[in-house]
Amino acid sequence: MNISELARHLGVAVSTVSRVLSGNAEKYRISEQTAQRVRAAAEEHQVVPDPLGAGLRRGRPGMIGLLVPDITNPFFSTMARAIELRFRDTGIAVQLCDSAEDTETELLLLTRLLSRRLDGLILAPVGEVSDGLKEAISSAAMPIILLDRLLPGIDAPSVSLNNREAGKLAASHLLLAGHRRLGCLRGDPGAVSDRERIEGVEEALRENGLGSDHLLIAGEGYTREESIAGAEWLLSAPDRPGALISLSGQGVLGILEVSRRLDLSIPADLSLLAFDEQPWSALMQPPLTTMAQPIEKMAEKASALLSSCLADPESITAGDSAVFEATLCERESVARVASS
Amino acid sequence: MNISELARHLGVAVSTVSRVLSGNAEKYRISEQTAQRVRAAAEEHQVVPDPLGAGLRRGRPGMIGLLVPDITNPFFSTMARAIELRFRDTGIAVQLCDSAEDTETELLLLTRLLSRRLDGLILAPVGEVSDGLKEAISSAAMPIILLDRLLPGIDAPSVSLNNREAGKLAASHLLLAGHRRLGCLRGDPGAVSDRERIEGVEEALRENGLGSDHLLIAGEGYTREESIAGAEWLLSAPDRPGALISLSGQGVLGILEVSRRLDLSIPADLSLLAFDEQPWSALMQPPLTTMAQPIEKMAEKASALLSSCLADPESITAGDSAVFEATLCERESVARVASS
DNA sequence: TTGAAAGCGCTAACAT
């Protein structure tokens, strides 16, 4: 049953029912008596205004899009949950899309999402900027919030980590422990976030009077195979780094697998610091030292930014972007060594 | 720009544009020339039929709902990804909802999803059946596929694991290794899936001439705290089991944490077998013996069932439900002991 | 305080 039928059933006008069920009874000064009657009948017959009709009329479907590179990554699934929860109360649904860390898929999905005339979009991009992506985002008819990995040259409100500082913090921790040769396993070589983290690492090295010849970088992607390949390269280098930083949450698994294969003991032979705190981080042997991101807070902030845009599209600009700080979780995968 | 404007722009009827852009050019014998012209113009002006209008007219929004208990659980996020991918090509979007393993939230979300008049719904329930849930599902106006945790008394097509057999397989493995006292850490005590797994365990015990006094069961939920509490109870029992089965993917983390705290070494002091293969399972110390579920295949099957329902609601009944088998991944967390 | 009616963008039945 839809609201017109309900209206006929009650002998009132559709508009009255609409006003009551959309919570505008007060605004239109519907008599308390009528309102009650409508609500009761709606309850009884399980009548809810069809979002399709309402959306069409309003010009907004009451739905936002969420495009992430990998919902399987705890980082993004945690965000997805927080975002859905946050918008639930507003009566706004979340449409999920997963680009599988692939830029082409990402562009395809983004285009579709944009053509769906959603209320807005939270985009956690793969990280590489193409002309197509730039074009799509800048010509978008809906508010877009960038999440996690920013896109240089794209001017949109965003929520991200202070990657440079996080990288610096990580490297400093390793340097302070006496390490002098560092290795970084990154995810996507094109992603700014990883690049910024590496810049932070380099800055820490510099402050310790060390040049970039003390830093090895590898990694061509986020998959298990790519992580393993990168880790292999790092750990079989002639002058093997004594400490590794995994710049992505998944990368550390590759490092662990390879170090086991090469019979390198952590932290005796190799110190390890991994970005992203995971449920299993503390349960590894040894427990992993990690850089934790305030995932929920970031998701919350992204949701808040988008909410503001929905209320008033002009209220938020790229200037309102938020940057969060990572925190070091010291455990036992980093060993103190005599600095040579 | 919408299709009416485009039609005016081209000097053709809206219906023509509609027919071309909905891929029905052939069916309506639109001339190739006109079709080309429309397609080109649509491309140029980035015109896509508004799903809201189309959905309203068709009576279907071109969207399915996906309600999971915890998108943060790799089991469900992997499924979510597979499902979204599968429906992407059909042009059907996926609305994500997370019930946070809470039955009340679940019912609320389910009610909302049902009132959204979606094309269909894939429901991975928390596991407990309430009257409200039963009522909601049976009176639903859209096809619903149950995923993973079934609901007794609810007659809907479903995709699940052969939990009984999986439980039996797990227990047999432990018994064959010489263990005689087993412990199970379950998630939700109300969920059938866990109950069936436990039945399988009991069956294996029985076949080995052992009564249920050889089995300890604990666990009140899926959170870290609940897992730890359950593990603590199991491991501090007077006659502590020599082998534990984690019935949920997360539970094993609780067991690991508690066994470490109690200074129990795995597998020397305690054998461990965990349901669900995780990216980190093989990288634990020792590598974990697990029961792997064919997640992608299950997601694929659920999608296929729902697709069939969308094509013809009558084509699928509860009888078409699919049951998958788990496979044992033998690693090193189970020790062979002298059976007493 | 409530009702009538227009129209959101689209598709499909009907008309030509």
Add this chain to the structure above:
DNA sequence: ATGTTAGCGCTTTCAA
């Protein structure tokens, strides 16, 4: 092979 048009369910302006 294409055009005309009704109407999907709703909200909101205008009228009373």
